[in-house]
Each structure stands twice: as structure tokens, then as C-alpha cells.
Amino acid sequence: MDEPSVEPTLKYWIVKSEPFKYSWDDFVNEKRSVWEGVRNYQARNNLMAMHLNDLVLFYHSNEGKEIVGLARVVREHYPDPTTDDSRWVVVDLEPVERFPKTVPLARIKADSRLQELSLVRQSRLSVLPLHRAEFDILVGIAYE
């Protein structure tokens, strides 16, 4: 063990949303979101691996193309209420804070430390894991 941790199971994630469908502001207004509609097995598996209080970066795809804020998992996976198909699950998310500065994709791609980031390497996946070190770098940029 190289690093003692208060939350040994805490993991880090990125979720993507097209802002004209569901934006960060929509999320804040709702105060809590059922993260519904994921229909991709890999993204579903990531949802199922989320634990309570895991931290989640909120990314605007298509328009904006930037990380805008931080959320956390407030309910672990359960069946997606928008379908009868038992393969699909949701989690519940709550906003934690809007970042003082967004982190644009172009900024991420220009950073040599972030070349392995899942968001860069698997750009089509809507729910992505990331490493603690990458999370720290991204939050650092958001607070520069």
C-alpha cells in the first residue's frame, strides 16, 4: 500500500452529457439526477462499478466539450426505470460544485500528463473511469 486512504474504495469517473439535452445547470436545478438511458455494455459496467460517494466529473459533449463540474454518487446502481429491459441500470448523482474554470477537451489533449485519459482514448463511451492522479490533475486545472 503506497498511500493510506480514508475511503479505500473511492473511485473516480467521468460522465458525459450533451448540454442541449441535459446540462450542468439542469442538473443543479434538479439537485439530484437519475443517470438514465445508458445503452452500452461497457458504460453499464462502469455504472455498476460505482460506489456511494464516488466522485464524478461532469463533461459537456458536442457543445462545450469541457468538464464543467463535480458530482458524486448518492445511490448505487439499480434497474433503469425508463426501460423494461433488465440489462440496463442507473445510478443517482448529486452536484457537488461547479468548477471555477471549465477544463476544455483541447486543454486536456494538450497536456502530456493526460494522454492516457479514458476521455481521450475512448471518446465515444459515455461513462468512463479515470485514475486518481488524472482526477487530481483535472481538478488542479479547474482551480488554476
Next chain:
DNA sequence: GCCAACGTTGGC
């Protein structure tokens, strides 16, 4: 609007 990168479907 184009296209790369995937994922899914279905014929064989």
C-alpha cells in the same frame, strides 16, 4: 457535414 471509432446485427 464529414468521418473515425466502435458496437450491433445477421447472413453464411
Next chain:
DNA sequence: GCCAACGTTGGC
């Protein structure tokens, strides 16, 4: 089980 055809996502 392979692979061609097709659909979707999302960056550019």
C-alpha cells in the same frame, strides 16, 4: 465463429 453492412457517438 467470421465478417460485411449498418447505426451511433462525438470531435473536428
